[in-house]
Amino acid sequence: MKQTRRLISSIQKEREMANIQGSSSPMIGGDGSHSYAKNSTFQKAVLDAAQGWMNEAINDKLDFTVLDFDSSNPTFRIADLGCSTGPNTFFAVKNIIEAVEKKYQTHFQKPPLIEFQVFFNDFNGNDFNILFKTLPSYQNYFAAGIPGSFYTRLFPKSTIHFAHSSYSLHWLSKIPPEIVDSNSPAWNKGSIQCTGYSKEVANAYLGQYKKDVNMFLNARAEEIVGGGLIVILIGGRPDGIFMSQTSTGVVFDLLGASLAEMANLGEISDEKMNSFNLPVYYATPKEIKEIIEENGHFSIEKMEQVTHPMVMAMKMKNMSILEIVVSSLRAIFEKIFTEHFGNEEIVNKLFQRFAIKLQEIYPGFHKIINHCIEHFIFLERKI
Amino acid sequence: MKQTRRLISSIQKEREMANIQGSSSPMIGGDGSHSYAKNSTFQKAVLDAAQGWMNEAINDKLDFTVLDFDSSNPTFRIADLGCSTGPNTFFAVKNIIEAVEKKYQTHFQKPPLIEFQVFFNDFNGNDFNILFKTLPSYQNYFAAGIPGSFYTRLFPKSTIHFAHSSYSLHWLSKIPPEIVDSNSPAWNKGSIQCTGYSKEVANAYLGQYKKDVNMFLNARAEEIVGGGLIVILIGGRPDGIFMSQTSTGVVFDLLGASLAEMANLGEISDEKMNSFNLPVYYATPKEIKEIIEENGHFSIEKMEQVTHPMVMAMKMKNMSILEIVVSSLRAIFEKIFTEHFGNEEIVNKLFQRFAIKLQEIYPGFHKIINHCIEHFIFLERKI
Numbered sequence: 001m002k003q004t005r006r007l008i009s010s011i012q013k014e015r016e017m018a019n020i021q022g023s024s025s026p027m028i029g030g031d032g033s034h035s036y037a038k039n040s041t042f043q044k045a046v047l048d049a050a051q052g053w054m055n056e057a058i059n060d061k062l063d064f065t066v067l068d069f070d071s072s073n074p075t076f077r078i079a080d081l082g083c084s085t086g087p088n089t090f091f092a093v094k095n096i097i098e099a100v101e102k103k104y105q106t107h108f109q110k111p112p113l114i115e116f117q118v119f120f121n122d123f124n125g126n127d128f129n130i131l132f133k134t135l136p137s138y139q140n141y142f143a144a145g146i147p148g149s150f151y152t153r154l155f156p157k158s159t160i161h162f163a164h165s166s167y168s169l170h171w172l173s174k175i176p177p178e179i180v181d182s183n184s185p186a187w188n189k190g191s192i193q194c195t196g197y198s199k200e201v202a203n204a205y206l207g208q209y210k211k212d213v214n215m216f217l218n219a220r221a222e223e224i225v226g227g228g229l230i231v232i233l234i235g236g237r238p239d240g241i242f243m244s245q246t247s248t249g250v251v252f253d254l255l256g257a258s259l260a261e262m263a264n265l266g267e268i269s270d271e272k273m274n275s276f277n278l279p280v281y282y283a284t285p286k287e288i289k290e291i292i293e294e295n296g297h298f299s300i301e302k303m304e305q306v307t308h309p310m311v312m313a314m315k316m317k318n319m320s321i322l323e324i325v326v327s328s329l330r331a332i333f334e335k336i337f338t339e340h341f342g343n344e345e346i347v348n349k350l351f352q353r354f355a356i357k358l359q360e361i362y363p364g365f366h367k368i369i370n371h372c373i374e375h376f377i378f379l380e381r382k383i
Numbered sequence: 384m385k386q387t388r389r390l391i392s393s394i395q396k397e398r399e400m401a402n403i404q405g406s407s408s409p410m411i412g413g414d415g416s417h418s419y420a421k422n423s424t425f426q427k428a429v430l431d432a433a434q435g436w437m438n439e440a441i442n443d444k445l446d447f448t449v450l451d452f453d454s455s456n457p458t459f460r461i462a463d464l465g466c467s468t469g470p471n472t473f474f475a476v477k478n479i480i481e482a483v484e485k486k487y488q489t490h491f492q493k494p495p496l497i498e499f500q501v502f503f504n505d506f507n508g509n510d511f512n513i514l515f516k517t518l519p520s521y522q523n524y525f526a527a528g529i530p531g532s533f534y535t536r537l538f539p540k541s542t543i544h545f546a547h548s549s550y551s552l553h554w555l556s557k558i559p560p561e562i563v564d565s566n567s568p569a570w571n572k573g574s575i576q577c578t579g580y581s582k583e584v585a586n587a588y589l590g591q592y593k594k595d596v597n598m599f600l601n602a603r604a605e606e607i608v609g610g611g612l613i614v615i616l617i618g619g620r621p622d623g624i625f626m627s628q629t630s631t632g633v634v635f636d637l638l639g640a641s642l643a644e645m646a647n648l649g650e651i652s653d654e655k656m657n658s659f660n661l662p663v664y665y666a667t668p669k670e671i672k673e674i675i676e677e678n679g680h681f682s683i684e685k686m687e688q689v690t691h692p693m694v695m696a697m698k699m700k701n702m703s704i705l706e707i708v709v710s711s712l713r714a715i716f717e718k719i720f721t722e723h724f725g726n727e728e729i730v731n732k733l734f735q736r737f738a739i740k741l742q743e744i745y746p747g748f749h750k751i752i753n754h755c756i757e758h759f760i761f762l763e764r765k766i
Contacts, residue, residue: 119527
């Protein structure tokens with residue numbers, strides 16, 4: 001049940017990011033979510049593992065001496081970057097505070113009361129009204145909403161002790177322009193994602209991803225105090241595996257194939273089809289490691305990988321899971337498709353085609369051994 | 384034109400407060416505002432005066448040495464308490480930052496870049512989405528939204544350098560219960576405001592006001608650093624003058640009389656009429672001074688009074704001004720009336736009656752010499 005909620009939250013989060021990529025309007029209401037909850041349960045405690053690692057990391061690495069923490073007037077500042085509208089951000093924050101509080105109590109002898117200030121960040125278009133209205137009635141922290149892209153500066157210098165970002169950083173700030181430029185060798189004609197088969201396309205996607213992650217790390221390097229910590233959870237793929245060789249990549253390719261069929265039938269123009277790409281990049285552990293090391297501001301304290309919960313869902317031989325895949329993919333990407341094609345009817349047809357295609361390959365689908373993964377990345381700001 | 388904008392903002396602000404007192408739902412859209420702007424201009428630069436005083440106060444009283452300001456890593460934190468949805472809060476903040484920046488440049492020799500963090504606070508029900516979407520495209524500060532009542536703690540200890548609160552603090556956190564208790568000597572039967580004629584009612588209103596202002600000051604005393612400053616603008620009345628002897632009080636009494644007529648005609652019940660009171664208190668300079676001095680956490684650096692811009696509007700012998708008074712009163716209090724009487728039709732009838740009554744007394748209205756005032760209060764957190 002807990003995993004189901006998290007899968008749904010992951011989907012909601014992805015949908016939110018999709019909405020934001022597409023426009024600044026807030027996300028569509030969470031209709032349909034409950035039906036997911038009713039139809040499935042998942043066994044593996046993916047995010048419980050992440051939570052365990054986070055607690056461990058805070059216990060091992062949070063050093064109040066290094067943080068130059070003012071114990072006479074102790075305010076500990078936490079940022080959740082890409083918080084969406086809750087409630088997952090509230091669970092994450094609660095967990096972080098408990099772990100920090102525990103460490104604080106063991107570090108100092110009879111310390112004064114520590115106060116927490118929590119900054120919930122997301123794009124200006126995020127529904128902060130919902131976030132604020134659903135704040136837990138009991139909060140042991142002072143809450144703040146921070147509007148703006150986390151690819152830019154959001155906080156004054158050296159004011160954040162702990163940052164957290166979940167399900168957000170694999171969304172690109174934009175589609176690299178060469179991907180949709182018919183005169184470029186990186187033109188991604190006939191595909192809607194970074195399949196991995198074209199080196200030029202892969203380089204363009206990776207190039208944008210590098211730029212984005214660097215912007216993120218450079219901004220955080222200014223804001224996070226020396227010795228401060230950051231935990232990132234993002235989607236990715238295993239080393240040496242192309243996106244199209246993963247189950248999520250296969251699903252994206254089916255979406256692309258559905259679009260291509262519609263173009264062949266004249267339901268959409270070739271131009272519209274070829275100019276559409278998903279603004280997400282699933283990096284490998286090696287790529288991520290290289291970007292962080294080249295950036296140089298943070299030391300990697302821990303990197304772990306777990307199977308993406310949506311993939312786990314798909315592995316279950318259960319038709320209701322198939323429905324979930326279709327619904328959740330639609331929930332995540334509908335807005336982007338609708339904005340690009342300018343027509344809801346087209347999006348309906350697209351997902352009808354997609355559902356049929358998915359059903360066709362579904363009997364063998366759970367055998368696909370390459371799965372997208374979740375990266376758990378734990379960094380410390382160098383002093 | 385500038386004054387008109389400010390009157391409108393003052394009205395919008397009051398309406399926002401009224402909505403919040405009534406419920407947690409966000410304010411009704413700003414329809415009709417533009418017609419105010421078209422119909423009137425005001426001469427006196429009430430709020431320009433306040434701005435001048437604020438600049439002067441920052442220049443004279445802001446002392447970076449006393450603030451224990453970390454000039455190696457300078458972050459200056461500003462809170463706007465009861466910010467509503469803008470744009471007035473943005474003008475106020477811009478003005479404060481310019482004045483602080485100027486003082487900072489003269490205080491330090493070749494100082495490092497100062498960074499500003501601005502906390503926009505209002506109730507959870509405030510429309511923060513609008514606030515964030517209308518943030519000035521160029522901001523030289525890091526913006527944060529802080530949901531919650533300013534009668535409670537909002538920030539960690541000793542983290543705010545400058546607080547500002549405009550058109551908010553004359554709204555009570557609640558109607559004192561004895562006011563609507565038919566068994567109490569403070570029962571305010573037949574009136575909807577603190578007229579001043581009943582000592583018991585006046586004491587009950589003032590008692591609630593004292594409690595509220597004390598809660599406000601106690602919370603701020605924790606949050607504002609020693610030597611930190613706070614500027615408050617609120618509605619009030621002159622010393623020795625009852626509310627019903629002021630022009631605004633007369634207007635409120637006309638509203639009450641309109642309600643009484645409706646009760647006589649059976650359009651509303653006596654019980655409903657007698658249980659309605661406006662949750663505002665207009666204090667005198669003497670009362671405010673006493674509350675702040677008894678509280679003891681802040682020294683009064685400056686207190687000034689100016690005529691309320693709405694009163695100035697009413698003094699102009701111009702029928703369009705009368706319309707403004709009706710429209711703006713309705714804008715401010717409509718939600719409270721509707722929630723109490725549970726019927727929009729009643730509120731329509733109420734304001735029709737009120738408009739007629741106001742028209743009857745209007746020829747002599749501008750001669751009323753006792754006007755409500757705006758208090759400009761400038762405080763310093765004692766060290």
